[in-house]
Amino acid sequence: MARIAFDLDGTLLDSAPDICLAGNAALEGTGADPMETAEARGYVGSGAAVFVERMMNARGLPAAQHGALLERFIAAYEGAVHLTQPYPGALAALERLKAQGHRLAICTNKPMGPTRVVLAHFGLERFFDAVYGGDSLPVRKPDPAPLHAALRDLGQGPALFVGDSEVDAETGDRAGVPTLIFTPGYRTTPLSELPHTGAFDHWDDLPDLVEEVLGAGNGNRTRN
Structure with missing residues (x-):
């Protein structure tokens, strides 16, 4: 059996509406225009x-406001779960x-506090034997260390990573x-420009794709 690590935002969960809400909470009082969800995404x-830097x-x-706005963003982000939804078919x-x-793990750049909250909110923690957030290690994705750590915690066997973005690729x-x-x-970059082994557009297709990749002997390497 395989070790499979998953990104969270944009992969398992459509969380952009809640992230947008937290960002706008941080912007309150700055005189800046609030974001729309498409921008936050x-x-x-x-x-x-x-x-926060991009916002x-x-x-x-x-730039001098970054620390204060980040603190306000994290405070609002911690419980921002009410507009978030799992993508159709993800839980199944x-x-x-x-x-x-x-064996499954989470490898996300979302801070651990909001990660734990949203996993508990949707009852997802039962699926994962390891969870790594953006502040679990001194580095975060695209540095490979968090992914290596999450997979190491799952033991031995073929490894796969499931994500959605340029950072994940x-x-x-x-x-x-x-x-x-x-x-x-x-993701905003064309898929053809990203290194990846396979792609899927609905979660119903993922289990069969996993079996296909493992059966093809791609469980230990990537291709472009």
């Missing part, structure tokens, strides 16, 4: 600090993969781990 993927840059806010796919004996490539891309996620 484009800033997701590289962790909270980079999200600030788009509004011409001075996890159930199927778990029943098949695969680079992480899997640098880690030497086959990466499957969920195409409706938050």
